Amino acid sequence: MTILRIATRRSALALWQAEHVAARLRAAHTGLDVELLPMSTRGDEVLDTPLAAIGGKGLFLKELEYALLEGRADLAAHSLKDVPAVLEEPFALPAILERADPADAFVSNRYASLAQLPHGARVGTSSLRRQAQLRAARPDLELLDLRGNVNTRLARLDNGDYDAIILACAGLRRLGLENRITATMAAPDWLPGVGQGAIAIETRAGDEATAALLAPLHHVKTAACVRAERALNRALAGDCSVPIGAFATLEGERLHLHGLVGDASDGTLLRADAEGHAGDPEALGEHVAGMLRGQGAEALLGKGANGAQG
Numbered sequence: 001m002t003i004l005r006i007a008t009r010r011s012a013l014a015l016w017q018a019e020h021v022a023a024r025l026r027a028a029h030t031g032l033d034v035e036l037l038p039m040s041t042r043g044d045e046v047l048d049t050p051l052a053a054i055g056g057k058g059l060f061l062k063e064l065e066y067a068l069l070e071g072r073a074d075l076a077a078h079s080l081k082d083v084p085a086v087l088e089e090p091f092a093l094p095a096i097l098e099r100a101d102p103a104d105a106f107v108s109n110r111y112a113s114l115a116q117l118p119h120g121a122r123v124g125t126s127s128l129r130r131q132a133q134l135r136a137a138r139p140d141l142e143l144l145d146l147r148g149n150v151n152t153r154l155a156r157l158d159n160g161d162y163d164a165i166i167l168a169c170a171g172l173r174r175l176g177l178e179n180r181i182t183a184t185m186a187a188p189d190w191l192p193g194v195g196q197g198a199i200a201i202e203t204r205a206g207d208e209a210t211a212a213l214l215a216p217l218h219h220v221k222t223a224a225c226v227r228a229e230r231a232l233n234r235a236l237a238g239d240c241s242v243p244i245g246a247f248a249t250l251e252g253e254r255l256h257l258h259g260l261v262g263d264a265s266d267g268t269l270l271r272a273d274a275e276g277h278a279g280d281p282e283a284l285g286e287h288v289a290g291m292l293r294g295q296g297a298e299a300l301l302g303k304g305a306n307g308a309q310g
């Protein structure tokens with residue numbers, strides 16, 4: 001009997017996602033044996049240092065990738081948002097699952113929305129993308145760092161460390177915490193992270209046997225959207241140290257991409273959007289990246305060196 005092993009981080013969200021992938025695989029292939037291989041990554045352990053200073057988003061993948069290379073696991077399930085714009089060799093992303101709620105959530109125990117926060121309120125997020133959009137909307141807010149997994153962040157909000165925090169709706173919903181979504185920060189006014197809400201499956205490049213088993217899980221429409229978003233990210237910056245937001249939608253054969261580059265220190269936001277053909281998502285991503293460069297995105301790129309994920 002074939003056994004597939006899924007390498008996964010140990011956070012509640014990562015385990016939920018890995019279990020979800022395992023269940024989808026079992027449902028698609030009767031008799032297939034699927035097991036989880038939970039592991040810790042440096043990205044989970046180092047919580048006090050800005051991510052970009054210690055290696056960026058790739059830190060969440062590295063240990064899982066070693067497990068793939070050494071054959072201890074056949075696939076890894078990731079939040080696509082945490083997958084770097086350029087994947088390491090020799091790995092591949094043969095399957096992207098259907099996207100869940102892509103929006104960010106405003107979470108507060110006292111205030112109904114961003115607009116209702118009092119002057120100078122304390123908002124927790126380590127994401128430069130979220131910080132830049134918060135600064136643009138409310139220059140008066142006090143922005144404070146907040147890392148850790150979803151439950152850790154909620155516990156710190158409940159402890160009174162912040163008046164509000166921003167989290168991804170998808171993560172809250174997957175953990176059964178949708179009741180914590182106080183308000184939705186929806187596109188195109190507020191842009192989510194590249195690939196937010198989608199789960200990506202990573203394998204060794206060239207592992208055709210595993211790729212074939214994953215084929216029924218691949219969602220072509222989600223893939224077209226996130227390919228455009230990731231192409232925009234790649235064309236502007238290779239890592240997570242720049243505040244970039246992007247969101248693509250697909251109607252028929254028309255892809256629509258909104259992109260944003262910001263400055264977390266002063267709330268500068270550059271925005272652009274365009275339409276393209278679903279058959280070439282990369283062309284659309286590069287086109288919108290070019291529009292942002294035309295507005296001066298260059299000056300913001302490379303500026304935000306204390307990068308964080310999100």
Ligand SMILES: NCc1[nH]cc(CCC(=O)O)c1CC(=O)O
Nearest residue numbers: 079167168170171196197198310
């Ligand atoms: N930054 C960590 C991370 N990576 C993916 C999600 C949520 C799930 C998703 O967006 O797919 C989260 C938590 C958050 O940003 O609140």
